[in-house]
Amino acid sequence: MTAPTATADRLRPAVWTALAVGAALVATALAGATAAVPLGVAVTRVGADAAGVACVGLALVAVLLPGPTGATRRDLARIDTRVDRALLVLGGGWVVLVVLGVTFRSADAFGRTLGRLGGGEVVAWSTRLAAGRGMVLTACCALVVLVCAVVRLRDPDRIAVRIPLIAALLGVLTPTVTGHAGSAPDHQLAVVTAALHAGAAALWVGGLGALLVLVAAHRPLLDATIGRFSQLAGLCIVVVAITGVLGAQVRLADWGALLSTGYGLLVVAKGVALVALGGLGALARRRLATGRTPVLRWAGIEVGLMAITLGLAAALTQTAP
Helix, strand or coil: CCHHHHHHHHHHHHHHHHHHHHHHHHHHHHCCCCCHHHHHHHHHHHHHHHHHHHHHHHHHHHHHCCCCCCCCHHHHHHHHHHHHHHHHHHHHHHHHHHHHHHHHHHHHHHCCCHHHCCHHHHHHHHHHCHHHHHHHHHHHHHHHHHHHHHHHHHCCCCCCCHHHHHHHHHHHHHHHHHCHHHHCCCHHHHHHHHHHHHHHHHHHHHHHHHHHHHHCCCHHHHHHHHHHHHHHHHHHHHHHHHHHHHHHHHHCCCCCHHHHCHHHHHHHHHHHHHHHHHHHHHHHHHHHHCCCCCHHHHHHHHHHHHHHHHHHHHHHHCCCC
């Protein structure tokens, strides 16, 4: 790996995170929420979502990597260590962001500023409401990821990497199915579509981002992994598109609300981004099928668009239809 390539690999996650946070802030402000508490809710939500998606992607790539051979054994061991170190940092950050999110959401629910928010109100919101209990469960899932990373850094054979993958997926799903989806008119359909939407998006977004950062510089490992991931990504984008349409249908009174409400306009923006992502994904798979490897350049753009979409999704969760 050359020095410029290594620098780019380190900068990519920071750029993607900035795009996600920026999109969430702009979308939340355009929806009419410009006070400190609503903006804090959006930032902590997108930050926690980004940390969770990153944990899912890192663990997924570790699962998809081929078995060790003489030529790749050292690279695989290095990547496994990088995955566990990243899960340690991200798992801890995820816990902190969820706790901050609980604080901001409590202040928003009780109409308080952070300075006037009492501890009893935070406890009440996080234990009596489904959304609060969901965030507590998310914090527990993030803590499991953190503990798994600590144990795996000492002995990778003690805990399979599938365990933090499952924990991270559950952590990503929980706030989605216990938030607005849980109070939607068609409760069961809303919960199922929200869960499938969030899970497929996390596997797709996180997996591609982790693939670029961890594996792109190791050509033999990339060749052995990208085909399997491409098949999974194709399935995920179909699931994301279908569940996105179903979720919007459940929450919008009619299709005219797409252009007459803040929530509807966010749905449209997210849909446009999804179409662009589908086009980039199709281009990447076509290039991959013909053996053209500059596909990774397009993949970086694809993850950037995914980050913006993640920010829009975080704003959607805080916007009434």
